[in-house]
Amino acid sequence: MQERTRLEKQLGEVKAMTQGFDDALALIELGEAEGDDAIVAEAEKDLEAIRAKAEKMQIESLLSGEADANDCYLEVHAGAGGTEAQDWAEMLLRMYTRWAERHGYKVEWLEESQGEEAGLKSATVKITGHNAYGWLKTESGVHRLVRISPYDSQARRHTSFSSAWVYPVIDDSIDIVIEDKDLKIDTYRASGAGGQHVNRTDSAVRITHMPSGIVVQCQNDRSQHRNRDTAMNMLKARLYEAELQRREEAAAATEATKSDIGWGHQIRSYVLQPYQMVKDLRTSVESGNPTAVLDGDIDDFLEASLASKVGMTRDGDSAAAS
Structure with missing residues (x-):
């Protein structure tokens, strides 16, 4: 019944958008025929709204995996490098919690291991909200930070690594059907x-x-x-x-596939010095505003990685079918 309700809602949205598109085109034809620029302008505004709606629905259509709608657990672990890496782990976790808060998700702290001087050795949070796992599932991997170290008295540039690991919350209520x-x-x-x-x-x-x-x-x-x-x-x-x-x-098999937290395994680089750039190494999506990214503005990266993952899946299915 939940699946039926979800599909009916999606079909209703598509039908409403299609009807709105047809109505806007009809208004444009009417405005042009009567020479009424106001009608044409209004219809063009409607088309722009429909375009934005279509883009939003396209992104939401990527979140159709079995566990995508679930809440999720997010683990962050500092790589080698002591205080530098531990401070970066705390920054990385703050980025995700700020993103979650922006989207109205609830964040619950489950485990935290403080660093010796600053930052975190590791931490685990539970992010609760519709599609939490779907949005964050591609964030598992190593994240690389390049900056002038605030812990280096000689103000040298340091490279630090931390890892994120995302997995869904599973409902373990016993509901076993035996035929x-x-x-x-x-x-x-x-x-x-x-x-x-x-x-x-x-x-x-x-x-x-x-x-x-x-x-x-x-x-x-x-x-x-x-x-x-x-x-x-x-x-x-x-x-x-x-x-x-x-x-x-x-x-355990998934755990065994985790890569080392270091060079050659990162999925995204955050460079604060000598220039400012955040780049996803899987999708090549970039941002010249790392401050905003570290404050939770990561939607562009999430959308691109989701689209890339779905595209690869579809290509694989097509190849298998052929």
């Missing part, structure tokens, strides 16, 4: 000690979950129905545990 066709249920006479009724009737139950190969059995009650209920609960618990293990293995 009857996936089950093999056997009843048999209990062989162990247990009361006369247990031993004289086929009250024991064994359930095999065919897709996973998990087998559970229960014979501790003389009622076959109660034994079956208990066995089903055992099966659900086993399936839930298996899913948790799968997630942990996937997280």
Whole structure:
């Protein structure tokens, strides 16, 4: 139902935009036919508003991944370099929290390890809001800062590295659906000690979950129905545990792909000296105003990296199809 509501809303917006476009064109034709420049100007303003709306919808269409709508966790870790890197980690985290606040997201601090003199060794925050993970998911990687160090008495230029890691908040409420066709249920006479009724009737139950190969059995009650209920609960618990293990293995595999926090692995460079420039090395998007970027103005970088990621996915799908 949530997916249906989302799709109906999007279709409604497209239909309204299409109707507005047609109406604006009709007004322009009418204004030109009657020589009324005011009507033409008004219709052109409407077209400009529709163009802006279309651009916004195009960006929102990139946030359609399975977990994009989720809240997210954001970890920041200082690289090698002591106080310099730890100060940069704190600046980087401030950039993301300011971005989140600009967009009305809630930021909750979960963990923080202070640096020896200044900054942070590491910190973890939870960012809560619609599409938080979708917007930030491409920010995982190494970030490089070049500046005149405020901690160097000789005012030399330093290069520092810190990493960001973004992953979605997953709802772990137990809601396991088991199809009857996936089950093999056997009843048999209990062989162990247990009361006369247990031993004289086929009250024991064994359930095999065919897709996973998990087998559970229960014979501790003389009622076959109660034994079956208990066995089903055992099966659900086993399936839930298996899913948790799968997630942990996937997280460990993802963790193993993390690159070193240093040269050659950065996704974005923030240069404050000898010139001022922020450049994303994946998309080549640049900004000549690093002060604004470090104050949370990173939408251009997020949009470009999302568009690039979706483009690569579509190209890969096309290649696979061909």
